[in-house]
Amino acid sequence: xxxxxxxGTGALTKLMLRQNRLKILIWLLCLVGITLGxxxxxxxxxxxxxxxxxxxxxxxxxxxxxxxxPGYELEQHNTATIFxxxxxLFTIIAVAVMNILLIGRSxxxxxxxxxxxxxxxxxxxxxxxxxxxxxxxxxxxxxxxIFVGFGLYGMNLNGMNLEGxxxxxxxxxxxxxxxxxxxxxxxQLAETSRGTIGLTFGVLIAAYLIRAFxxxxxxxxxxxxxxxxxxxxxxxADNHWWPVILSIVLFVVLTVITFYLNNIRDMGAGFIPERxxxxxxxxxLLSPLGLAFRLEKITIYSWGSILFLLSAAFGAILGELExxxxxxEILQVYLQSMPGTTMADQFVSLIIAIMSLISVIPVITIAxxxxxxxxxxxxELVYSRPVSRKKYYGGYILLSVLSSIFFQLLxxxxxxxxxxxxxxxxxxxxxxFSSALVxxxxxxxxxxxxxxxxxxxxxxxxxxxxxxxxxxxxxxLGDLLKLPDWMNNISVxxxxxxxxxxxxxxxxxxxxxxxxxxxxxxxxxxxxxxxIVG
Amino acid sequence: xAVIKTINLTKRFGNFTALDGVNITVGEGEVxxxxxxxxxxxxxxxxxxxxxxxxxxxxxxxxxKDVWKDAVDIHKRIAYVPGDVNxxxxxxxxxxxxxxxxxxGEINKARRDELIERFKLDPTKKCRSYSKGNRQKVALVxxxxxxxxxxxxxxxxxGLDPLMEHIFQESVREVKNEGKxxxxxxxxxxxxxxxxxxxxxxxxxKIIDDGSLQEMRHLTRNKMTVQxxxxxxxxxxxPGVHNIEKENGDISFHVDxxxxxxxIRHISSFGIIKLESAPPTLEDLFMxxxxxxxxxxxxxxxR
Ligand SMILES: Nc1ncnc2c1ncn2[C@@H]1O[C@H](COP(=O)(O)OP(=O)(O)OP(=O)(O)O)[C@@H](O)[C@H]1O
Ligand SMILES: [Mg+2]
Numbered sequence: 001x002x003x004x005x006x007x008g009t010g011a012l013t014k015l016m017l018r019q020n021r022l023k024i025l026i027w028l029l030c031l032v033g034i035t036l037g038x039x040x041x042x043x044x045x046x047x048x049x050x051x052x053x054x055x056x057x058x059x060x061x062x063x064x065x066x067x068x069x070p071g072y073e074l075e076q077h078n079t080a081t082i083f084x085x086x087x088x089l090f091t092i093i094a095v096a097v098m099n100i101l102l103i104g105r106s107x108x109x110x111x112x113x114x115x116x117x118x119x120x121x122x123x124x125x126x127x128x129x130x131x132x133x134x135x136x137x138x139x140x141x142x143x144x145x146i147f148v149g150f151g152l153y154g155m156n157l158n159g160m161n162l163e164g165x166x167x168x169x170x171x172x173x174x175x176x177x178x179x180x181x182x183x184x185x186x187x188q189l190a191e192t193s194r195g196t197i198g199l200t201f202g203v204l205i206a207a208y209l210i211r212a213f214x215x216x217x218x219x220x221x222x223x224x225x226x227x228x229x230x231x232x233x234x235x236x237a238d239n240h241w242w243p244v245i246l247s248i249v250l251f252v253v254l255t256v257i258t259f260y261l262n263n264i265r266d267m268g269a270g271f272i273p274e275r276x277x278x279x280x281x282x283x284x285l286l287s288p289l290g291l292a293f294r295l296e297k298i299t300i301y302s303w304g305s306i307l308f309l310l311s312a313a314f315g316a317i318l319g320e321l322e323x324x325x326x327x328x329e330i331l332q333v334y335l336q337s338m339p340g341t342t343m344a345d346q347f348v349s350l351i352i353a354i355m356s357l358i359s360v361i362p363v364i365t366i367a368x369x370x371x372x373x374x375x376x377x378x379x380e381l382v383y384s385r386p387v388s389r390k391k392y393y394g395g396y397i398l399l400s401v402l403s404s405i406f407f408q409l410l411x412x413x414x415x416x417x418x419x420x421x422x423x424x425x426x427x428x429x430x431x432x433f434s435s436a437l438v439x440x441x442x443x444x445x446x447x448x449x450x451x452x453x454x455x456x457x458x459x460x461x462x463x464x465x466x467x468x469x470x471x472x473x474x475x476x477l478g479d480l481l482k483l484p485d486w487m488n489n490i491s492v493x494x495x496x497x498x499x500x501x502x503x504x505x506x507x508x509x510x511x512x513x514x515x516x517x518x519x520x521x522x523x524x525x526x527x528x529x530x531x532i533v534g
Numbered sequence: 535x536a537v538i539k540t541i542n543l544t545k546r547f548g549n550f551t552a553l554d555g556v557n558i559t560v561g562e563g564e565v566x567x568x569x570x571x572x573x574x575x576x577x578x579x580x581x582x583x584x585x586x587x588x589x590x591x592x593x594x595x596x597x598x599k600d601v602w603k604d605a606v607d608i609h610k611r612i613a614y615v616p617g618d619v620n621x622x623x624x625x626x627x628x629x630x631x632x633x634x635x636x637x638x639g640e641i642n643k644a645r646r647d648e649l650i651e652r653f654k655l656d657p658t659k660k661c662r663s664y665s666k667g668n669r670q671k672v673a674l675v676x677x678x679x680x681x682x683x684x685x686x687x688x689x690x691x692x693g694l695d696p697l698m699e700h701i702f703q704e705s706v707r708e709v710k711n712e713g714k715x716x717x718x719x720x721x722x723x724x725x726x727x728x729x730x731x732x733x734x735x736x737x738x739x740k741i742i743d744d745g746s747l748q749e750m751r752h753l754t755r756n757k758m759t760v761q762x763x764x765x766x767x768x769x770x771x772x773p774g775v776h777n778i779e780k781e782n783g784d785i786s787f788h789v790d791x792x793x794x795x796x797x798i799r800h801i802s803s804f805g806i807i808k809l810e811s812a813p814p815t816l817e818d819l820f821m822x823x824x825x826x827x828x829x830x831x832x833x834x835x836x837r
Binding site: 291 | 581584610614619625626629631634636659660
């Protein structure tokens with residue numbers, strides 16, 4: 001009877017591995033590749049004792065601890081512990097995301113889409129599908145453990161030994177298993193795969209925040225969070241194994257609960273019913289701009305948070321700027337060029353330049369949204385009603401413009417507020433904000449080329465990303481690559497002054513703004529005159 | 535005045551001609567059926583009428599206005615249901631209906647709720663969890679709850695169950711009784727037969743036949759099955775008789791409608807025991823037109 005429940009598990013496991021093989025391969029390649037690849041560069045970055053100490057000092061502040069977990073004792077610092085300190089938590093988060101997505105797929109998503117039903121109609125046990133999903137998780141995370149563990153050992157960095165390397169791989173694997181079991185558990189509770197994945201990501205974020213809070217203020221709190229455990233291995237130094245054991249215990253407990261719930265529920269059902277949505281639309285939805293905002297809300301908010309957090313993270317290290325960058329050659333190339341400003345000012349304007357390139361990504365995607373709407377046959381629903389193309393696409397363009405302003409404000413605010421708390425001489429509020437807002441005409445120009453291509457030849461919108469990559473290279477590497485001036489000047493970002501070091505040239509800004517307006521208008525006119533295919 | 539009128543409407547995609555000189559006239563209050571095989575150009579015609587595709591040449595007018603230039607104006611009086619309804623996955627059905635109704639003007643809440651009830655739609659569900667049929671219902675409710683003078687429906691029932699199809703037909707009759715015009719593209723011939731006053735058949739971008747069902751039947755053949763006391767002779771020599779088949783003493787054949795009289799006179803001389811005559815169904819018409827141009831030409835009397 002009991003054995004019957006697991007009939008066919010082996011075959012199902014093989015099927016799942018086959019179905020997901022490409023995804024698994026890419027995830028593992030990335031995770032192992034990035035881990036080993038970064039480890040390989042460390043001996044070069046941290047060559048001397050001073051380099052290591054300089055790093056140790058920069059790490060020793062609450063902002064860094066909140067981001068990447070507690071650091072090591074000063075005397076424990078060596079290449080291996082720096083590597084672990086910088087990489088471990090973020091790698092664990094990536095591993096957790098991999099597990100959430102893969103297991104979410106093989107549990108609730110398969111059930112939702114009817115694959116599971118198909119399989120269940122075959123002579124297969126009622127617990128086989130779930131067991132196969134767990135097998136999948138076990139196999140993936142074990143592979144990760146082996147590759148990372150022995151791979152790191154093979155790198156033989158200063159301070160790495162076999163135990164440490166295996167512990168590093170092991171903690172990644174058990175963290176992965178924990179989140180696999182959380183996902184499988186929520187797959188029993190929620191009725192949809194979105195719900196499942198959403199809830200598990202919620203746990204991941206909550207675990208991260210509780211740990212951050214615990215690490216910086218009340219240490220006891222960090223022990224509530226699974227992520228609080230996994231950053232306490234002191235790998236490559238004291239090599240504590242208890243977090244591994246604790247994680248395995250939690251994994252087993254969650255697994256047992258999951259199997260119990262799976263056994264008592266109906267196919268397709270969940271314990272948390274899908275929340276009912278609104279039967280009527282709210283007023284704010286009922287306009288083209290309202291619809292565009294509703295569809296892009298998640299994009300705007302999540303990019304907003306990312307930009308704010310990144311800026312705040314940069315702001316948090318402003319206090320230790322001099323020590324941190326003393327020996328980083330790449331940055332010195334930029335920073336030498338502007339006498340008369342403080343190191344912090346120069347750094348801030350450089351950060352803002354880079355952040356403004358990142359923030360143009362969502363601005364482009366919002367302007368591009370209408371293209372995927374058309375491809376998915378949803379614009380015809382709008383254009384068959386008395387809504388002009390100018391009005392509907394105009395809504396997206398307006399939203400894109402508003403978001404660009406919102407993002408620039410967040411960038412400036414993040415840097416300023418975090419700098420405020422760590423610096424002796426806080427950043428000037430006006431120059432920080434104007435140095436972010438001055439990028440707007442450039443961003444609108446890039447958005448304008450997007451609109452232009454959407455209007456004239458939607459197939460060619462890829463060019464926008466090429467142009468974006470080009471701007472990124474110019475800002476990042478332009479001086480190092482010694483590109484000719486005319487080439488640098490193709491990037492609109494090259495015409496934006498680095499405030500406060502450089503003066504604003506209003507003629508240039510006016511021209512940029514005019515160009516931005518022009519491409520947008522041309523694009524919109526072309527959009528009004530072309531065939532809409534869906 | 536014609537509600538829809540196209541003159542030599544032509545649409546090319548690159549060097550592929552999707553519409554080749556289409557002429558359609560739909561009068562006020564008519565329910566106009568538009569049928570044709572896959573890829574014939576039905577949806578292309580409709581999208582051109584909706585001002586989404588720009589005609590390569592020719593003219594198209596709705597309410598006497600140019601479909602491309604005055605699209606927004608025209609759409610104030612139009613309701614459209616596409617065959618493949620794609621909705622925004624994170625909006626509920628109710629939200630989408632309100633959104634669509636608001637785009638057209640004020641929301642008639644009573645009518646909206648009545649139609650939701652009639653089509654048995656759960657408006658609180660997110661569109662991502664709707665089946666194809668339910669997505670179609672959302673579009674249908676939004677169309678019939680809005681105040682329109684012309685309903686353009688592109689295979690609106692392809693995902694509906696028979697019960698819902700029936701409710702759909704009821705709704706079409708209702709708007710017809712209010713004097714509204716309906717342009718219905720469909721693959722379901724029985725539906726077209728039930729609902730439509732006039733039909734146009736399109737194939738490879740050309741209208742190959744149109745008119746009222748009555749007229750179209752006149753131009754085609756009835757199917758007859760007869761039994762006579764004495765065997766009928768020389769039947770195959772009569773003009774307008776086709777496809778003679780013999781089975782258990784019954785003889786069945788097709789007769790061109792304009793030769794009916796001669797044929798009946800001829801067979802009555804053999805002493806009729808049984809005589810059945812069925813008018814051609816739309817399906818017969820349809821099949822005959824699809825069988826290829828060769829058949830059309832030798833078919834005799836069709837046009
Ligand atoms: N945007 C386009 N670009 C190129 N060819 C197109 C485009 N849209 C339609 N076509 C072609 O035009 C022809 C007519 O297509 P249409 O969608 O109008 O057919 P249909 O009669 O609606 O068919 P169905 O019954 O399958 O819905 C098809 O051959 C199609 O491939
Ligand atoms: Mg079609």
